[in-house]
Amino acid sequence: MNREQxxxxxxxxxxxxxxxxxxxPPEIRLAYIREEVAKVREAFRQTYGADARLAAYAMExxxxxxxxxxxxxxxxxxxxxxxxxxxxxxxxxxS
Numbered sequence: 001m002n003r004e005q006x007x008x009x010x011x012x013x014x015x016x017x018x019x020x021x022x023x024x025p026p027e028i029r030l031a032y033i034r035e036e037v038a039k040v041r042e043a044f045r046q047t048y049g050a051d052a053r054l055a056a057y058a059m060e061x062x063x064x065x066x067x068x069x070x071x072x073x074x075x076x077x078x079x080x081x082x083x084x085x086x087x088x089x090x091x092x093x094x095s
Contacts, residue, residue: 003057010061013040017065018072022080029073037065 017036024032041062048055 006054006057007061010058010065014065014068014072018069018076021069021073022076033066033069037062037069040065 017033017040021029021033021036041059044058044062045055048058
């Protein structure tokens with residue numbers, strides 16, 4: 001797996017964790033995210049442990065994941081809030 005494929009894989013993981021994290025109460029959300037990232041770190045350590053170069057790239061990405069997940073959550077919540085605000089006062093369409 002090259003660096004671009006690895007980045008795409010991590011982006012998918014980030015999106016999945018963020019989508020699940022928005023359903024977690026805000027007061028425990030960061031703990032949930034850190035726990036999920038720890039699982040990813042361990043899985044990557046096992047997957048890439050035999051190749052020091054790939055392992056180093058993987059850990060660079062994993063180290064940045066919490067920030068990416070938080071940014072993705074913010075984007076998801078912003079979009080959801082925008083949809084909610086846009087729906088308020090909008091007349092229902094009749095079939």
